Amino acid sequence: MTSETPAHPDHSTDETHSHQAHGHRQSFITKYIFSTDHKVIGIQFLFTTIFLLLIGGAFALAIRWQLAFPNTQMPFVNKAFFEASGGQITPEFYTMLFTMHGTVMVFLVIIPILAGAFGNFLIPLMIGAPDMAFPKLNMMSYWFMWPAVACFGLSLFYEGGPAAGWTSYPILAALYDAAPGSGFAQTLWLMGITFVGVSSMMGSVNYMTTIINMRSPGMTFFRMPLTIWAMFITAILQAFALPVLTAAGLMLIADREFGTCFFVPAGITVNDAEPTVGGGQPLLWQHLFWFYSHPAVYIMLLPAMGMISDMLSCMCRKPIFGYRPMIYSMSAIAGLGFIVWGHHMFISGMNPALGMTFMVATIMIALPSAIKVFNWIGTIWGGHIEFNTVTLNSIAFVSMFIVGGLSGIFMAAVPVDIYIHDTYFIVAHFHYILFGATLFGIFACIQFWYPKMFGRMMSEPLGKLHFVLTFIGMNGTFFPMHMLGIAGMPRRYANPYLHEYLEHLLPLNQFMTYSAILMGAAQILLLINVFGSLIWGKKAPRNPWNSNGLEWVAPSPPPHGNFEEIPLVYRGPYEYSSPERTDQDYWPQTEHEIVSSSSTTTA
Amino acid sequence: MKRLWWIFFLMIWPVLAVIVSLLTPQLQWGFPLSGQSDSPLGGEIDHLFYLILIITGVVFVGTHIALGYVIWTASNRPGDRRAWYTHGNHKLEMTWTIIPGLILLFLAFYQMRTWAEFRMEEAYPEAAKQNIVAEVNARQFEWRIRYPAPGKELQRKPQLDDMYGVNELHVPAGSPVTIHLRTIDVQHSFFLPTMRIKQDAVPGLVIPVWFEASEPGEYPLVCAELCGWGHYKMGAKVVAHPPEEFDEFMKKMHQAQFNDGFAAE
Numbered sequence A: 001m002t003s004e005t006p007a008h009p010d011h012s013t014d015e016t017h018s019h020q021a022h023g024h025r026q027s028f029i030t031k032y033i034f035s036t037d038h039k040v041i042g043i044q045f046l047f048t049t050i051f052l053l054l055i056g057g058a059f060a061l062a063i064r065w066q067l068a069f070p071n072t073q074m075p076f077v078n079k080a081f082f083e084a085s086g087g088q089i090t091p092e093f094y095t096m097l098f099t100m101h102g103t104v105m106v107f108l109v110i111i112p113i114l115a116g117a118f119g120n121f122l123i124p125l126m127i128g129a130p131d132m133a134f135p136k137l138n139m140m141s142y143w144f145m146w147p148a149v150a151c152f153g154l155s156l157f158y159e160g161g162p163a164a165g166w167t168s169y170p171i172l173a174a175l176y177d178a179a180p181g182s183g184f185a186q187t188l189w190l191m192g193i194t195f196v197g198v199s200s201m202m203g204s205v206n207y208m209t210t211i212i213n214m215r216s217p218g219m220t221f222f223r224m225p226l227t228i229w230a231m232f233i234t235a236i237l238q239a240f241a242l243p244v245l246t247a248a249g250l251m252l253i254a255d256r257e258f259g260t261c262f263f264v265p266a267g268i269t270v271n272d273a274e275p276t277v278g279g280g281q282p283l284l285w286q287h288l289f290w291f292y293s294h295p296a297v298y299i300m301l302l303p304a305m306g307m308i309s310d311m312l313s314c315m316c317r318k319p320i321f322g323y324r325p326m327i328y329s330m331s332a333i334a335g336l337g338f339i340v341w342g343h344h345m346f347i348s349g350m351n352p353a354l355g356m357t358f359m360v361a362t363i364m365i366a367l368p369s370a371i372k373v374f375n376w377i378g379t380i381w382g383g384h385i386e387f388n389t390v391t392l393n394s395i396a397f398v399s400m401f402i403v404g405g406l407s408g409i410f411m412a413a414v415p416v417d418i419y420i421h422d423t424y425f426i427v428a429h430f431h432y433i434l435f436g437a438t439l440f441g442i443f444a445c446i447q448f449w450y451p452k453m454f455g456r457m458m459s460e461p462l463g464k465l466h467f468v469l470t471f472i473g474m475n476g477t478f479f480p481m482h483m484l485g486i487a488g489m490p491r492r493y494a495n496p497y498l499h500e501y502l503e504h505l506l507p508l509n510q511f512m513t514y515s516a517i518l519m520g521a522a523q524i525l526l527l528i529n530v531f532g533s534l535i536w537g538k539k540a541p542r543n544p545w546n547s548n549g550l551e552w553v554a555p556s557p558p559p560h561g562n563f564e565e566i567p568l569v570y571r572g573p574y575e576y577s578s579p580e581r582t583d584q585d586y587w588p589q590t591e592h593e594i595v596s597s598s599s600t601t602t603a
Numbered sequence B: 001m002k003r004l005w006w007i008f009f010l011m012i013w014p015v016l017a018v019i020v021s022l023l024t025p026q027l028q029w030g031f032p033l034s035g036q037s038d039s040p041l042g043g044e045i046d047h048l049f050y051l052i053l054i055i056t057g058v059v060f061v062g063t064h065i066a067l068g069y070v071i072w073t074a075s076n077r078p079g080d081r082r083a084w085y086t087h088g089n090h091k092l093e094m095t096w097t098i099i100p101g102l103i104l105l106f107l108a109f110y111q112m113r114t115w116a117e118f119r120m121e122e123a124y125p126e127a128a129k130q131n132i133v134a135e136v137n138a139r140q141f142e143w144r145i146r147y148p149a150p151g152k153e154l155q156r157k158p159q160l161d162d163m164y165g166v167n168e169l170h171v172p173a174g175s176p177v178t179i180h181l182r183t184i185d186v187q188h189s190f191f192l193p194t195m196r197i198k199q200d201a202v203p204g205l206v207i208p209v210w211f212e213a214s215e216p217g218e219y220p221l222v223c224a225e226l227c228g229w230g231h232y233k234m235g236a237k238v239v240a241h242p243p244e245e246f247d248e249f250m251k252k253m254h255q256a257q258f259n260d261g262f263a264a265e
């Protein structure tokens, strides 16, 4: 039980339904641009990341184009972008494309949309707090994304752009001479990473403090929705892992700009330049990078897992199956997540004995993942399901996550990874998780919390159509990647068909590209739905899904300060279809115990 | 009806996935070229791969049947019947923790021997330790190969009578051979797809890699670690000679490389 009473804004009750609910008036700038309101910041993150998602998607389509029709002109865009190379994608440009695709999607879309957009919007609302613990820090966390975007954007205009992959392994990323894309663009890239790191760090400190200190009375730890648990665990992961990446990034900048040699051994001659003086070790970067980036892949998934749990439970009108096992398994994933980074380095040349320990730890991390899947299936079991967009996307999440988790086992097995490492198999693996699971999860989240964010409902038919097309396109694009991997097609090849043993894969690649185009086109529907519903959407009631969470007690959209009165919490968030409650099949967290089942008393 | 349509839509894809996976060998999308591994170690890796494929395949089908079943029943509940009110089941949780846990542990330990054989020096085959045929030196964007003169051993430092080649690694077939993998510039990765061998080349390290071509022939060698814009071009080949012809071949190569146009002494 928390005993602190959160600071509570004073306002008269008759104002609470309007946007202008809060006492002091704010100018447009402080209200919508430099706002310290967690909801506005969340929405800013949401729109920014959706915009960046489109850019990252455009990079992806260009990559797919090259793999399906190598060295032919792209329709529509070739005149504008590739005039110099006769309308073709050059290999230099191709390396830049996949580097920026990965960078944008990982650092500017998935991480900020989960933690930044939904974390921000939902945490105070779901724990019954009026705002974040540090609203100004929260605002800074959003605005620190922009220098990162600027660095990445600017880097594209240097020769070759950053071109060492989203993992940026030195030596390639350490020496100016190593590649056309290893010039100043690479330094800019590293600065960009540092800025996103700072942004996430501010967010994570804020989330931890808020969740620990600002829960409303009665909201004990074990009454928190799984979304909050997931955000909490994610914030802890970020807080421990990020400093390592930041340090590594600064070391690499120093290597590049000030002639230190943390990652560069002696006597390396790149492109006939002077041999390096050296003393460093390139593997050090891989250790530091993956020490952050393995936990980071869970940062890109755990929040979605939490939110899916909440949505599935609500859509099935059924308590979550195994609430505590869900929390323990998320904690286990987070804990184990810190000791498995070596699975990205099995064949990197590190001590082979480490391969064994990292393999055991990695294979065991599949266990908590499996437990979560079983519990989601258990949650649907015996439920009362309705097929709306939220449900469909949530089920897709579970189904796609199963595939991604299972393909992880192949790669966790070191001997098999000897063969499939750095082939398309691994590309299939993480797209099934990051696109298949996380992004479908995000689609569900948008549909589910949109009414709370904007006070309007999103269109169901549009949402369903978007789901169907994306689902077909996604499986058509990514499932065959497993086959490409088994066929031995390495990733990051500008033209794989140069090699005889890969020539016959061209038709399959073309099929995948068509699927990807379908998937890309389907996102237009998402845009129409998100932006169109702002204008045409049905007005949303407070609690359109008959859900139990605290956020549904606040008006839609909630005013500055969120709640009309401090919500008091009487039970966990998953009391659906309780036999003790006969008048309705849900039991909001804020409603008193009722003695006689006919009367509903509100606290 | 709508309900049926959704269940069909959600559940048709695992069916298709299984069908496509089963057809993969026929469609030539599976393991490269012959589909069989060209080296004994590769055979072991394929065996492990198929073992995991079977286990994960069963799990994939099983979980999707379960998923389809619960969706089916959950969507067929009459409107007035409430969902089943339960917070979970301790026994079930224990079962689905312990059983997968044991399977996963088994999988992990079952992998270790093959890994040790490939990478742990104590477990190398005896012949691999003795047959050190060449140093492979990767650079942007080619493979430079240095062989010791016939009858001599490979030295760390280049010797006067060493032989050199580019993008063609000659080895005897039918016995394990070791190469010393290095790089002059950035990281590369020595990847023999048909033998299932891969090892990164790391600046500053010399890494022994052993493999065995079961049959004489030519095998693709490509680079699997991003090394710059020309990464995709680093195609080369391993030429495995019948063992009885190999020494002769190396001698000829030596003669060719040290022939200065004058008659021998």
Ligand code: HEM
Binding pocket: A167, A297, A298, A300, A301, A343, A344, A345, A362, A363, A365, A366, A369, A404, A405, A406, A408, A409, A411, A412, A413, A417, A420, A421, A422, A426, A429, A430, A433, A434
């Ligand atoms: C069941 C649990 C999982 C296992 C056993 C697993 C295993 C692995 C392994 C062994 C690799 C390295 C492959 C290689 O380099 O050859 C890998 C790569 C990767 N995994 Fe997973 N994984 C799991 C879950 C996840 C999750 C949940 C995510 C993301 C949310 C994820 C994202 C990634 C990414 C992004 C990479 C590739 C990084 C790169 O090289 O670009 N994995 N995984």
Ligand SMILES: [Cu+2]
Binding pocket: A293, A294, A297, A340, A341, A343, A344
């Ligand atoms: Cu990992």
Ligand SMILES: [Cu+2]
Binding pocket: B187, B188, B189, B223, B224, B225, B226, B227, B228, B230, B231, B232, B234
């Ligand atoms: Cu390469």
